[in-house]
Amino acid sequence: xxxxxxxAALSLVAxxxxxxxxxxxxxxxxxxxxxxxxxxxxxxxxFTHTAGQQSxxxxxxxxxxxxxxxxxxVSLDGSGREIVRTAEEVHFYMPxxxxxxxxxxxxxxxxxxxxxxxxxxxxELYTLDVRKGxxxxxxxxxxxxxxxxxxxxxxYRLWLDEETAMPLRSEVVNGEGKAVEVMHFTRLEIRDxxxxxxxxxxxxxxxxxxxxxxxxxxxxxxxxxxxxxxxxPGFKLxxxxxxxxxxxxxxxxHLIFSDGFASVSVFIEPGPSKxxxxxxxxxxxxxxxxxxxxxxxxxxxxxxxxxxxxxxxATSVAPVEELAVPAKPAPERPDR
Amino acid sequence: xxxxxxxxPPDGSTEPHEPRDEAGRPPSxxxxxxxxxxxxxxxxxxxxxxxxxxRYQHKVIKLVARLLRDPAEAEDVAxxxxxxxxxxxxxxxxxxxxxxxxxxxxxxxxxNTMASRHRRPLDYEADLSESEQSVVESRMRHGDTxxxxxxxxxxxxxxxxxxxALPEDLRTAIxxxxxxxxxxxxxxxxxxxxxxxxxxxxxxxxxxxxxxxKPLLD
Amino acid sequence: MTDQIREQMSALxxxxxxxxxxxxxVRRMARDAELKRAFGNYVLAGESLRxxxxxxxxxxxxxxxSAAIGEDxxxxxxxxxxxxxxxxxxxxxxxxxxxxxxxALAAVLLVQPDGxxxxxxxxxxxxxxxxxxxSLPVGGSSPTxxxxxxxxxxxxxxGQYATPIGRRTVWTNALATxxxxxRVSPESAEAP
Numbered sequence: 063x064x065x066x067x068x069x070a071a072l073s074l075v076a077x078x079x080x081x082x083x084x085x086x087x088x089x090x091x092x093x094x095x096x097x098x099x100x101x102x103x104x105x106x107x108x109f110t111h112t113a114g115q116q117s118x119x120x121x122x123x124x125x126x127x128x129x130x131x132x133x134x135x136v137s138l139d140g141s142g143r144e145i146v147r148t149a150e151e152v153h154f155y156m157p158x159x160x161x162x163x164x165x166x167x168x169x170x171x172x173x174x175x176x177x178x179x180x181x182x183x184x185x186e187l188y189t190l191d192v193r194k195g196x197x198x199x200x201x202x203x204x205x206x207x208x209x210x211x212x213x214x215x216x217x218y219r220l221w222l223d224e225e226t227a228m229p230l231r232s233e234v235v236n237g238e239g240k241a242v243e244v245m246h247f248t249r250l251e252i253r254d255x256x257x258x259x260x261x262x263x264x265x266x267x268x269x270x271x272x273x274x275x276x277x278x279x280x281x282x283x284x285x286x287x288x289x290x291x292x293x294x295p296g297f298k299l300x301x302x303x304x305x306x307x308x309x310x311x312x313x314x315x316h317l318i319f320s321d322g323f324a325s326v327s328v329f330i331e332p333g334p335s336k337x338x339x340x341x342x343x344x345x346x347x348x349x350x351x352x353x354x355x356x357x358x359x360x361x362x363x364x365x366x367x368x369x370x371x372x373x374x375x376a377t378s379v380a381p382v383e384e385l386a387v388p389a390k391p392a393p394e395r396p397d398r
Numbered sequence: 399x400x401x402x403x404x405x406x407p408p409d410g411s412t413e414p415h416e417p418r419d420e421a422g423r424p425p426s427x428x429x430x431x432x433x434x435x436x437x438x439x440x441x442x443x444x445x446x447x448x449x450x451x452x453r454y455q456h457k458v459i460k461l462v463a464r465l466l467r468d469p470a471e472a473e474d475v476a477x478x479x480x481x482x483x484x485x486x487x488x489x490x491x492x493x494x495x496x497x498x499x500x501x502x503x504x505x506x507x508x509x510n511t512m513a514s515r516h517r518r519p520l521d522y523e524a525d526l527s528e529s530e531q532s533v534v535e536s537r538m539r540h541g542d543t544x545x546x547x548x549x550x551x552x553x554x555x556x557x558x559x560x561x562x563a564l565p566e567d568l569r570t571a572i573x574x575x576x577x578x579x580x581x582x583x584x585x586x587x588x589x590x591x592x593x594x595x596x597x598x599x600x601x602x603x604x605x606x607x608x609x610x611x612k613p614l615l616d
Numbered sequence: 617m618t619d620q621i622r623e624q625m626s627a628l629x630x631x632x633x634x635x636x637x638x639x640x641x642v643r644r645m646a647r648d649a650e651l652k653r654a655f656g657n658y659v660l661a662g663e664s665l666r667x668x669x670x671x672x673x674x675x676x677x678x679x680x681x682s683a684a685i686g687e688d689x690x691x692x693x694x695x696x697x698x699x700x701x702x703x704x705x706x707x708x709x710x711x712x713x714x715x716x717x718x719x720a721l722a723a724v725l726l727v728q729p730d731g732x733x734x735x736x737x738x739x740x741x742x743x744x745x746x747x748x749x750x751s752l753p754v755g756g757s758s759p760t761x762x763x764x765x766x767x768x769x770x771x772x773x774x775g776q777y778a779t780p781i782g783r784r785t786v787w788t789n790a791l792a793t794x795x796x797x798x799r800v801s802p803e804s805a806e807a808p
Contacts, residue, residue: 111788118788135787145787173787287667301777304577304666313577313665318777327774332558332668344799346771347788357669364767364774383463383671427631434638444685445646451681452656453629455673456663463671473677480681550672557664575630576662582632601626608657615657615675 089190089206093177095227096206096220100172102126103226106260107250108138113243113347124172125256134261135173144263145173155265162272174229174245177208177218177323184322187211187296195221198230199247208323213237214294214371215324216348226252234348236368243348286315288330288361290378294371296321319365319375326365328375333358341377343369352376427581432496439487447487451480454497458504465508475511479504552614560610564603571599625655629662652678 104125111118123134133147142157147167154163184190188208195205202224209217219241221231228250234243286302293299297319304313314331333355341354351364352372356379363375432453438446458479463472483503490499561569567589574585575596582600586593624641627633633641645651656678663672775787 113788120788173784175784287670313573315667316773318774325774325777327770327777329770329773342799344767346767349771349774351767351770359669362766362770364770381669382667383460428629429631431628431631431633431638434635435642438639438642443642443646446642447685448652448678448682449628449642449645449655451678452652453659455677455681456660456671459673459677460667460671472671473674473680476673477677477681477684481684484685546674549674551669553660553672554664554668554670557661558668560661561665572661573665576665582630597627597630597632598623600630601623604626604658604661605622607661608654611657611660612653615653 089192089208092192092204092206092222092227093208093220096222096229097175097177099227100124100175100229101131103228103252104254104256105228105250105252106256107247109245109247109250111243111245112241114345116347119248122174123256123260125261127255131172132261133173134263136264142265144265146261146263147173153263155263155267155270157265160270162267162270164272184208187215187321188217188323199250201225201230203230209235210237212295213368214296214374215321215367216242228252234366286317286330287382288315288317288328288359288379289382290317290328290375291380292374292378293319294374297326300325324366326363326367326372326375328379329362329364330359330379333360341373343373345369356380429495429497433492436487436490436492436496439484440490447484450496450500454500455480457497458500461501461504462508465505466512471511475508476504478511479507482507549614553611556610556614557607560607561603564606568599568603568606571596572603575600621651622654625651626658629655629658 104127106121106123108119108121111120119138121134121136121138123136125132130149131147132149133145135145137143142155144155146153146155150167152165152167154165156163188210191207191209192204193207195203197203198221203221204224206220206222207217208219217235219233219235220229222228223230228247229245230250231244231246233241233245236242286304289299298321299317300320301318303316303318314329316330317328319326319328341352344351344353346364349364349366350369350372351362352369352375353360353362354376355361361376361379363372365372365375432450435446435450439450455476459472459476462476462479466472466475479500483500486503490496561572564572570589571585574580574588575582580588582593582596585596589596621641621644624633624637625645628638628641645655660672663670
């Protein structure tokens with residue numbers, strides 16, 4: 063049964079297993095409830111996504127049935143692009159290019175999911191807090207704060223509907239408390255059932271090119287010959303790989319650092335044959351990137367962290383033989 | 399310390415990945431061919447050991463250069479490690495991969511060298527240096543001469559250029575093998591061609607690189 | 617004939633030479649400095665690809681090791697030799713195709729410079745797929761199209777391994793008309 067709703071109001075249907083109000087007591091529990099809600103409820107909503115100067119309005123339809131989820135994300139601002147996640151695959155429709163890109167789905171519950179499962183170590187780097195917030199969209203909300211203890215990372219603020227734990231609003235905030243990225247629902251319906259046709263793309267893909275991408279390759283512990291001399295506190299190297307990218311004839315070396323919440327990638331590729339170019343800062347949505355040239359290689363650090371952090375990563379990279387002792391025999395790339 | 403663990407995604411989701419445990423993992427093609435070469439050395443074929451040196455010389459020198467305070471000695475110490483390995487080969491039983499065994503010998507040789515000269519191993523925090531100048535100097539010390547350093551740079555550039563000039567099918571094949579670590583079978587599947595074609599493409603790519611390197615290194 | 621031997625050397629490097637061919641190859645190489653030299657270069661190519669710019673053995677190193685050993689009597693076998701192991705039937709699942717998932721998405725998202733070549737990459741089943749060229753108007757604060765390309769590719773790869781928020785950035789950018797890559801002035805980047 064579906065209730066009528068006002069444009070800016072949140073509509074709820076009695077859920078089969080109603081959540082207890084007083085269920086989750088602390089921030090971590092609320093975050094877990096939120097992740098679960100995004101994955102296991104069925105809903106249809108409109109939200110605005112703002113990052114830097116860009117703002118997009120999108121519609122999300124999410125269906126959870128028989129233990130499996132399907133999802134559709136549509137851009138409403140003119141590109142007409144859509145993403146449809148079926149049981150096995152992700153289809154990315156691009157009407158402006160008359161292309162559908164097909165990838166294998168690697169399950170995340172929902173494309174909107176923003177946060178990893180918090181682990182116990184997080185407490186060292188972030189303070190977590192939950193408090194009652196003023197109403198949003200006419201609903202009672204809890205505000206969850208995940209605030210960094212230092213300047214090297216961003217903070218997160220989430221407004222969760224008290225009854226369902228759905229994030230009505232979420233922000234990525236910088237050191238001055240200013241939001242660098244906002245996701246905000248202007249309309250959200252949580253339903254018992256979503257009709258199959260709501261998950262069908264509005265795009266008529268007749269005559270489109272269907273391009274199937276290969277599987278995501280596993281990060282191998284490739285022998286990347288570069289390391290940052292100084293890694294900002296809390297970040298650990300979690301993987302090294304070497305990546306072949308289209309249009310780049312040589313493989314690009316890739317280091318992945320994470321503090322358990324945010325991550326930073328450092329890419330090293332052979333530089334252009336022309337002269338050196340000045341270091342450059344760019345923003346990509348809420349992510350920051352910093353590029354510089356070191357010994358004729360272009361080093362780029364990119365991640366959802368403040369600009370100074372990616373700059374620190376990129377500028378401190380050096381060839382490994384100039385640094386210190388290796389810890390133990392590196393497990394070699396799996397040779398065959 | 400720089401752990402090089404297999405990647406656990408930060409959100410805790412599990413992705414399939416191959417077991418890293420040496421005891422549990424079956425030997426790879428390269429490990430098996432190493433063991434075959436070792437077997438031949440043990441039977442008296444010296445030539446087989448030359449191939450092992452050729453295969454691992456760069457890795458061992460890189461490793462030793464990192465451990466020594468004075469990288470100029472890296473090649474001497476690496477040479478000592480290889481000689482020790484040769485002499486100890488009779489007692490190598492194949493419990494571990496050959497390179498793992500060689501790695502330990504190289505580390506021990508380097509540590510012994512430093513100990514015999516009453517030197518502390520390189521201390522990460524204390525020896526951090528921001529200046530480009532000192533970094534260039536340490537590379538020069540390793541190579542012993544500016545010419546040697548320039549040669550290394552030129553070798554890398556030559557390989558880079560040679561790769562860039564390759565026809566796409568050869569380039570893809572060698573990159574998938576050397577950089578992505580795929581087996582011939584996996585490459586065959588990726589490139590949709592027979593295994594024999596993969597073997598031939600990789601060979602022709604190497605030949606092209608060799609042709610470019612030859613004038614440089616003669 | 618020489619080509620065949622050299623191809624065997626290449627296969628040996630990859631651990632793909634059948635056991636019964638190894639012996640003959642080793643003996644041939646022992647007699648032929650040119651073959652050893654080529655083998656050394658094949659190995660060097662791999663090292664350079666994996667770690668460009670890194671330290672390398674100087675050209676005479678292997679010969680010096682051989683000379684140092686030459687003073688020796690040979691290996692004394694004091695234990696049973698390494699037992700031959702049967703080839704394992706275990707097979708790792710295919711990790712990557714010629715165009716990784718991220719690369720395909722990056723290629724599709726990439727901004728083509730005006731008049732550039734259309735991106736080509738192989739579809740799984742065979743014939744390469746050519747995408748129509750689309751160019752993005754370059755605003756005053758946007759990096760050049762070439763830079764955009766590189767960053768878009770990096771962002772996609774980062775998103776694959778990043779935490780979920782990184783992945784979300786990738787998808788929302790993918791849906792947007794304008795990838796939202798903006799150059800930042802150096803002064804604002806200096807902020808602590």
